[in-house]
Amino acid sequence: MMTYIQIAIGVLGALGIAVATWKAPRMTSILFWAAVATILIGSAGVMNVPGAVDSNLVWLSLSFPLVWVLLQFWCYWDASKWRVAGGMIGICVVSGIIVFASSPLG
Amino acid sequence: MDKARHKRNYDLHAWSGVTLGIFLFIVCFTGSVAVFALQETRVWEDPAKRIEATTEPAPLEPAFREWVATQDARGEIEFLSVRWPQGGTPYYVTMADVHLDGSDEHDFVVQNWHPETLEPITTREASMSSWLVRFHIDLKWPSALGGSQVGRFIVGLAGILLLLAILTGIVAHTKLTKETFTLRLDRSVRLKWQDSHKVIGLWGTPFHVMIGFTGAVLGIVTLLAPVVAVLAFQGDIQALFAAVQGEQIEAAGVPAEMISIDTIGAMVHPEAGNLPARINIQHYGDANAVYQVYWPATEKLTTYHGMKMSGVTGEMLAMTSLESGSSGAARVSAAVGPLHFGTFGGVALKYLWFFLGLSLSVITALGTMMWIERRQHGNEGQRSDRFYNGLSRLNVGICTGLAVATAGLFVHNLIFWGDEAGRGIAIAWAYFGVWAAAIAYAFLRPGAYMANRELIAMTGALLMVAAVLNQLMTELPNGGIGSHTATLVIDLTLIVFGVIALVIAKALPAERPVKTKRKARAPRREADVAATVPAE
Numbered sequence: 307m308m309t310y311i312q313i314a315i316g317v318l319g320a321l322g323i324a325v326a327t328w329k330a331p332r333m334t335s336i337l338f339w340a341a342v343a344t345i346l347i348g349s350a351g352v353m354n355v356p357g358a359v360d361s362n363l364v365w366l367s368l369s370f371p372l373v374w375v376l377l378q379f380w381c382y383w384d385a386s387k388w389r390v391a392g393g394m395i396g397i398c399v400v401s402g403i404i405v406f407a408s409s410p411l412g
Numbered sequence: 413m414d415k416a417r418h419k420r421n422y423d424l425h426a427w428s429g430v431t432l433g434i435f436l437f438i439v440c441f442t443g444s445v446a447v448f449a450l451q452e453t454r455v456w457e458d459p460a461k462r463i464e465a466t467t468e469p470a471p472l473e474p475a476f477r478e479w480v481a482t483q484d485a486r487g488e489i490e491f492l493s494v495r496w497p498q499g500g501t502p503y504y505v506t507m508a509d510v511h512l513d514g515s516d517e518h519d520f521v522v523q524n525w526h527p528e529t530l531e532p533i534t535t536r537e538a539s540m541s542s543w544l545v546r547f548h549i550d551l552k553w554p555s556a557l558g559g560s561q562v563g564r565f566i567v568g569l570a571g572i573l574l575l576l577a578i579l580t581g582i583v584a585h586t587k588l589t590k591e592t593f594t595l596r597l598d599r600s601v602r603l604k605w606q607d608s609h610k611v612i613g614l615w616g617t618p619f620h621v622m623i624g625f626t627g628a629v630l631g632i633v634t635l636l637a638p639v640v641a642v643l644a645f646q647g648d649i650q651a652l653f654a655a656v657q658g659e660q661i662e663a664a665g666v667p668a669e670m671i672s673i674d675t676i677g678a679m680v681h682p683e684a685g686n687l688p689a690r691i692n693i694q695h696y697g698d699a700n701a702v703y704q705v706y707w708p709a710t711e712k713l714t715t716y717h718g719m720k721m722s723g724v725t726g727e728m729l730a731m732t733s734l735e736s737g738s739s740g741a742a743r744v745s746a747a748v749g750p751l752h753f754g755t756f757g758g759v760a761l762k763y764l765w766f767f768l769g770l771s772l773s774v775i776t777a778l779g780t781m782m783w784i785e786r787r788q789h790g791n792e793g794q795r796s797d798r799f800y801n802g803l804s805r806l807n808v809g810i811c812t813g814l815a816v817a818t819a820g821l822f823v824h825n826l827i828f829w830g831d832e833a834g835r836g837i838a839i840a841w842a843y844f845g846v847w848a849a850a851i852a853y854a855f856l857r858p859g860a861y862m863a864n865r866e867l868i869a870m871t872g873a874l875l876m877v878a879a880v881l882n883q884l885m886t887e888l889p890n891g892g893i894g895s896h897t898a899t900l901v902i903d904l905t906l907i908v909f910g911v912i913a914l915v916i917a918k919a920l921p922a923e924r925p926v927k928t929k930r931k932a933r934a935p936r937r938e939a940d941v942a943a944t945v946p947a948e
Contacts, residue, residue: 345640361741363640379579383417410646
């Protein structure tokens, strides 16, 4: 059960990220959204790619740095800062939906 | 590439490589030293470990059974391990995790045995080598701030930063072929550093990419696994471990006679043709006892060849080696550690890894130096000379000071006179104390150039003093110089690197080799700054 303090911290954190994304979309994308997107892409992959779970987890571990770095690189490569932030949030939303719509492993 | 994109890419390179350059330097430099601290310096630093390697150790089984019975009387043995005499540990090592009777506490017991007499050997609990390795792996991150896991993650982030700096660095170079062969050592300070940064960086790219990638994998996985468990396993970390390790065999509760440790120790690996290095045992004395036997794979891209077998019947349950019995994922995963630490090609490869690791440290230091130089003596600086001078001294103090602190640790290991129980704390004090003193020294000298030169000379002198002191102060086997190969190799290495450091110090200038000084620029107006930022 979540306490009021935890809920308050969560709401404040979400607000902080929203303001940071509005004020500095590229910087927030490279520091925050790229990491979240990588974790969600990896989790969605592990849950849905066919094959042994242990092998998939190893490949996830190996691909994690590459995906993260490529997403970070894209943050400064794209000419539009809003396309970067929108793209990152879009990846997070789509991957998140896949994760929560998939059956849990184990 | 258009100008705006080039500028953004350069900004990212500067952000990832320069802003956090000092942190990258610390991780790269400590990693170079850790290559030897994993094995070679462990024998060098502790005279009790200087035992001549033997190919025919005395049978351990009777003493082992007696030792297991002693531990069994204290509580439930949850895990047993035996290491046969080899390389960095030329003696038997037995370990037991005992769940103490009537308590929730565990006691992890380690016992070292002489390979011929089976007399107990008392080695140091805290060691210089462990410190050097741990500082690279997790920065000795305090447990109050999250402990080793957080430290490993932060070091793993250095791998991510390094990969990003390499990618943006390569993209920033529009004339790759020309820059790979351009080294103008007779030109200005900035050009000399810039060319060196590019040439070392471009030639070393394959190694730097590999070390950044493997470092990131080894570091960030520790925190990634629980996150993935929360998402993919709905927080069930036990299910995650079961998925990775497979189902564990439970004890049958039926006593049974175990296969002798000495019998296992004589088993030659069918593919590698060598003897085992260690065995992990679960449920010792039970009908369902499991032996996990590991053979060293020193010239393969994996740490060990493994075999899982019944400890009662000897029936093989699973076998893994680089050639057979493991999946592609397992093979790649097993290669990450040996690739990162250079443990698959003998001492020669370790020297190569050491020099390539140092080259990476030099690149990161040069990047920071160039960034400061452009601002202190070029047209990009908006702060005072005093600010950039301080930054330059701080850079020298941290980077070269780390080399002094590392060399100082070798001397400290020999002259430590306190109680052995306090050695661990003393190592920390010596390391951080010398490092802090070096930073202070860099601020006290007339200039950063002179401080850098003198600190490099100090490093060289300390390395040579450590080698000479070791020969004079410690008891070598058979009483002669060079009677223990690993010790002699480290002593010679210290002397050679000491001489190299002294030669470099002598060759470096004591002050910046230019006559003209930059005029302080007025801060740019906001309108001018806005005009230089590309439109998006």
